[in-house]
Amino acid sequence: MHPSHNIRSMVGWPAVAVSLLALSGCAMLGGSSGPKAVADIAPTSVAAAASMNPQGQLTFQQQADGVLVTGRISGLRPNREHGFHVHEGSDCSGDGMATKGHFNPDASPHGRHDGGNHHAGDLPALRADANGVAEVNVLVKKLTVSAGPMSVVGRGVIVHRDPDDYTTQPTGNAGPRPGCGVIRQS
Ligand code: CU
Numbered sequence: 001m002h003p004s005h006n007i008r009s010m011v012g013w014p015a016v017a018v019s020l021l022a023l024s025g026c027a028m029l030g031g032s033s034g035p036k037a038v039a040d041i042a043p044t045s046v047a048a049a050a051s052m053n054p055q056g057q058l059t060f061q062q063q064a065d066g067v068l069v070t071g072r073i074s075g076l077r078p079n080r081e082h083g084f085h086v087h088e089g090s091d092c093s094g095d096g097m098a099t100k101g102h103f104n105p106d107a108s109p110h111g112r113h114d115g116g117n118h119h120a121g122d123l124p125a126l127r128a129d130a131n132g133v134a135e136v137n138v139l140v141k142k143l144t145v146s147a148g149p150m151s152v153v154g155r156g157v158i159v160h161r162d163p164d165d166y167t168t169q170p171t172g173n174a175g176p177r178p179g180c181g182v183i184r185q186s
């Protein structure tokens with residue numbers, strides 16, 4: 001084989017490999033490269049009275065068709081459901097009531113996040129396992145992390161003591177607010 005041909009092959013391969021890596025990197029980022037926000041859930045002043053100690057971190061990842069909310073929350077009531085919502089306000093002090101009502105920028109009734117009319121901030125209830133731990137992994141289509149009227153940034157997340165009945169207006173009748181966190185851009 002001619003020596004110069006060999007050299008050209010050796011030089012050429014790394015360039016091709018780098019190009020392929022760059023392409024696949026972009027393709028992977030396409031699904032999850034949008035803005036991200038996080039919220040650290042902590043107990044409020046009414047947590048002890050509810051026999052709860054909610055703690056954990058939630059991630060809000062902008063995707064093409066909504067916001068993927070993921071995370072893990074401990075300190076819940078074992079084998080119970082807890083109403084779970086994005087609320088309008090960002091003040092988690094005291095009993096969490098300063099976060100006001102469910103985040104509802106388009107004036108909808110309360111309901112299921114995957115049903116018909118519902119608040120933008122309506123999330124599926126947390127389902128605690130026998131150890132009082134709930135995993136969160138849900139795509140919420142009405143919310144954004146990107147700036148705009150539906151953005152979760154600067155809002156509060158509430159973990160309620162009781163289940164959400166998805167019917168009672170405008171709260172879902174989920175009771176006190178033993179867990180709270182503020183959503184911040186990350
Ligand atoms: Cu709530």
Ligand code: ZN
Pocket residue numbers: 085102109110111118119121122170171172
């Ligand atoms: Zn609601």
